[in-house]
Amino acid sequence: MSAEPTEMPLYLSLAERLADLASSGSLRPGARLPSVRALSEQHGVSISTAVQAYRTLEDRGVIEARPKSGFFVRRPRSLPPLPATTRPPPRPVTVEVKAIADAVYDLLGEPGYVSFGAAAASESLYANERVRRALARSARREVDALGRYATSLGAVELRQAISRRALNLGCELDHRDVVITNGCTESVALCLRAVTRPGDIVAIESPTYFGFLRALQALGLRAVEIPMQPRSGLSLEALEVALDTQPIKAVVAVPTVSNPIGSVMPGASKKRLAELLQRRGVPLIEDVICNELAPTEEARRAVRAFDRSGNVMLCGSFGKTLAPGLRGIGWVHAGRWSREVANLKRSLSGAGSAVVERAVAELLTHGGYDQSLRQLRRHFAEQVGAARQIIGAAFPSGTKVTDPSGGYVLWVELPKAVDAVELYRRCIEQGIIVVPGPLFTTSTRYRNALRLNAGAPWTADLEQGLRTVGLLAREIAAGR
Numbered sequence: 001m002s003a004e005p006t007e008m009p010l011y012l013s014l015a016e017r018l019a020d021l022a023s024s025g026s027l028r029p030g031a032r033l034p035s036v037r038a039l040s041e042q043h044g045v046s047i048s049t050a051v052q053a054y055r056t057l058e059d060r061g062v063i064e065a066r067p068k069s070g071f072f073v074r075r076p077r078s079l080p081p082l083p084a085t086t087r088p089p090p091r092p093v094t095v096e097v098k099a100i101a102d103a104v105y106d107l108l109g110e111p112g113y114v115s116f117g118a119a120a121a122s123e124s125l126y127a128n129e130r131v132r133r134a135l136a137r138s139a140r141r142e143v144d145a146l147g148r149y150a151t152s153l154g155a156v157e158l159r160q161a162i163s164r165r166a167l168n169l170g171c172e173l174d175h176r177d178v179v180i181t182n183g184c185t186e187s188v189a190l191c192l193r194a195v196t197r198p199g200d201i202v203a204i205e206s207p208t209y210f211g212f213l214r215a216l217q218a219l220g221l222r223a224v225e226i227p228m229q230p231r232s233g234l235s236l237e238a239l240e241v242a243l244d245t246q247p248i249k250a251v252v253a254v255p256t257v258s259n260p261i262g263s264v265m266p267g268a269s270k271k272r273l274a275e276l277l278q279r280r281g282v283p284l285i286e287d288v289i290c291n292e293l294a295p296t297e298e299a300r301r302a303v304r305a306f307d308r309s310g311n312v313m314l315c316g317s318f319g320k321t322l323a324p325g326l327r328g329i330g331w332v333h334a335g336r337w338s339r340e341v342a343n344l345k346r347s348l349s350g351a352g353s354a355v356v357e358r359a360v361a362e363l364l365t366h367g368g369y370d371q372s373l374r375q376l377r378r379h380f381a382e383q384v385g386a387a388r389q390i391i392g393a394a395f396p397s398g399t400k401v402t403d404p405s406g407g408y409v410l411w412v413e414l415p416k417a418v419d420a421v422e423l424y425r426r427c428i429e430q431g432i433i434v435v436p437g438p439l440f441t442t443s444t445r446y447r448n449a450l451r452l453n454a455g456a457p458w459t460a461d462l463e464q465g466l467r468t469v470g471l472l473a474r475e476i477a478a479g480r
């Protein structure tokens, strides 16, 4: 349960002051700290309060006790190494979302927690005023639209704006084939429906975004998981073997800033992937939701940019780049399957809101969006860097963590002894949300992994929360 705010105990406020001195550099790494007795005298606190303050700082990894010498400010450990390439089981399985996934999912949006849960960035980082003004202008301008029943597959202005922006991903899309959806989730589900039947096998990344597992389950599909390398993403060699040995009907992937690994496939690999799937006649459902958050033009390029055959179905939305609250507006350009996907959309959910769609079109078209994206990329890189440092200092030794090329989620691999579901439970008791690794696979892998969202600007609460996650992980590792 989330803790009610209470007055800070004396030992904690003393620990906070010392931690501030260490993080500002006033107390330098390696510096010797006063003895417990001297600390208690300097600050007018009891010996036990001074001891508790030092213990807290030790637990957080800020200081260390050296036998017979006293307490010292810890030298920052080097950053943790990257996890190894993943090794999911090679056989396909019918997708069944785990029971724990529902519990975690329901918690993700709950207020009152220190949250490293949902892969959503803080509202404060987005150009909210621009979004509000665009929505208000659209509502004023489109008086007609409010009174009219929309029947199209999306406002033409938005479809045009999406095809213009797709040029940044190296893709030329005919706007008449772009369909506006209820978010990227619906885009992917429509594509899956267009190219598979229940019981078919779909290749997915491992670990994968858990929303895809839900879509596969809902459609009665089987999944075969493909290994991921933490920097370059999907293993093409493993995918080729899977294609050789199993009747795979589609591949669902996030080649640019994957979730949860944060990898970006190099351009040459994207080209190989496009060619491989084209040769095999297997469609790629490419999620480009985070492409604009990748650091370079080259990295932002989609696999679709290398496809000449209409074999790549492109899915996107705006909840990560424009405003978290616009998550409900997505799009799909389904390549060769554009007509099927348009018809599925007509059958399954119909038209959206023209007022909102035209506001989004304006936001994508008129200045400001590119500048806001540049700022987002900078903020996310800083936040991710800060979180990695804290993980290095406060998590158990042997912890590994990704170094994502854009975006704001981290994948943390803890020592084998740390059960991430147990860690998740202990975190909840402390009012902290993390997402345990088993949610990102159909297999029994990733029991010792976590996804952490670093999408919010760094605050004392977040830092403290992340250090507490590290402390709890260290306790589990030590069998406590």
Ligand SMILES: Cc1ncc(COP(=O)(O)O)c(C=O)c1O
Pocket: 119, 182, 183, 184, 185, 186, 209, 211, 254, 258, 259, 287, 289, 316, 317, 318, 319, 327, 328, 329, 330
């Ligand atoms: C890779 C990926 N695809 C799709 C989604 C869901 O997109 P939407 O909110 O537009 O449905 C998410 C949300 O976190 C995601 O990380």
